[in-house]
Amino acid sequence: MKSIKKNKNEHQIVKADADKAPQCLSQFNDMLIFPPILKGLPVKGFFTTKAINGDLKIISSLADVPISKIYQPIQKHTDKIIFLESDMDKKIADAVITALTGILIGVDVADCVPILLYDKRLQVIAAVHAGWRGTSHQILKKTISKMTHKFSSSPSDILIAMGPAIRQCCYEVGDEVIEAVEKATGAGEYYVQKEQSFFLDLPTANMHQAVSSGVPSLNIWMLNECTYCRPDLFYSYRYSKGKTGRQGGFIGIF
Numbered sequence: 001m002k003s004i005k006k007n008k009n010e011h012q013i014v015k016a017d018a019d020k021a022p023q024c025l026s027q028f029n030d031m032l033i034f035p036p037i038l039k040g041l042p043v044k045g046f047f048t049t050k051a052i053n054g055d056l057k058i059i060s061s062l063a064d065v066p067i068s069k070i071y072q073p074i075q076k077h078t079d080k081i082i083f084l085e086s087d088m089d090k091k092i093a094d095a096v097i098t099a100l101t102g103i104l105i106g107v108d109v110a111d112c113v114p115i116l117l118y119d120k121r122l123q124v125i126a127a128v129h130a131g132w133r134g135t136s137h138q139i140l141k142k143t144i145s146k147m148t149h150k151f152s153s154s155p156s157d158i159l160i161a162m163g164p165a166i167r168q169c170c171y172e173v174g175d176e177v178i179e180a181v182e183k184a185t186g187a188g189e190y191y192v193q194k195e196q197s198f199f200l201d202l203p204t205a206n207m208h209q210a211v212s213s214g215v216p217s218l219n220i221w222m223l224n225e226c227t228y229c230r231p232d233l234f235y236s237y238r239y240s241k242g243k244t245g246r247q248g249g250f251i252g253i254f
Contacts, residue, residue, distance in 0.1 A: 030233070032062060035161035037221035038118060038251075043125065044104065045116050045251040047163035047223065050235045053245040054108050063104060065252065070104045071096065072248075075129050079137035081146055095128040095143045099151060099253075106250035110235040111171075111227050113202050114163040114249030115140060119147060121157040125251045130206050132173065136180035140206050144213045155214030162222040163249045166238060168192060168201035170228035185209055 031051045038045040044063055052058050060067045071084055073093035082091055084098035084105060096105045105127045107114050112131035119125070126143050128134075147153040168191065178191055178198045190204040203222045211217050227236040227247075235244045 031058070033163065033223065035116070035163075035221050035223075037159050037161055037219070038116070041118065041120060041159075042123070043118050043251055043253055045118065045125075045161060045249075047114060047116075047161075047249045048247045049164075049233050050245060050247055052247070053235070054248060059104075059106075059248075059250065063250065063252075065102075065104045069102055069252075070106065070250070071098075072106050072108065075107060077129075077131050077133040079134060079139045079142060081139070081143055083146075083150060094130075094134050095126060095139055097124065097126040097143065097147055097150070099124045101253045104250050104252035106248050108246040108248045109163070109165065110237045110244045110246050111166040113165040113206055114247075115206060116161045116163070116249050116251040117143065117147070118159045118251065119151065119153045119157050120159055122151055122153055123253055124151045124153055125253055127249055127251055130202065132177050132181060132200065132202060135202055135205050135209070136177075136184045138184045138209060141184075141209045141213050144210065144215065156216060156219075158215050158219060160210055160215060160220045161249075162203045162206065162220070164223055164225055164227050164230075164234045164247060165203050166228050166236060167203070167226035168199045170226055170238070171200050171202065172197050173200045174198070181205055186212065 033047040056067050074090050075094050076092050078094050080093040081095040082093040107127050107129035115128040117126040128143050185205050185208050188208040191200045227234040228239045237244050
């Protein structure tokens, strides 16, 4: 596996003080987070906070995109990936790839990792929902592979942004989860063991998978916030013990 180099964009946020928010939050009442890695490019890419709670009317207004042009799959923690071409009917999948312009694609999350991909050379985008099941089934690696085979994307041209997710500090899992993710990802510093407990960092595991697929580490940005630690900003399924809303990640070529 290739070594992971520190991304210069990786930590461009304020640490989790209760009265502080990420520096990349927008002016829209702290509703949107714009990944700096996508700044100045012909795409709209952003993550939402709990202030929106998946309300497509608000997203449509803030992004200036008609609701009819916003596509989200029916998420089931699968490794299913769909190509969005002309059919806008909702289908079961946890990743969407498209080269269409004027369409905003997205996923909803509440601890899992929302991942946005952009091929800056061929103008292809993808949105991925990666929980531990999706990560253990290599959904990000498979998305990169499908972009490569369908559109002839080069991993070196792909930019990746990872949004708010539960982090290693708070994500205690069983050894069966670690075994499944490690089998899919290989060795790496994305989990720790404390006595009999394991703590997993899903964004870092997915970064390892992306780098092993050929994406340069400098092409990957991660939001350095934990959904469990920041209930003021984000929904967390684990923090709320299952009763929660959703934030999301969205990207479109315009």
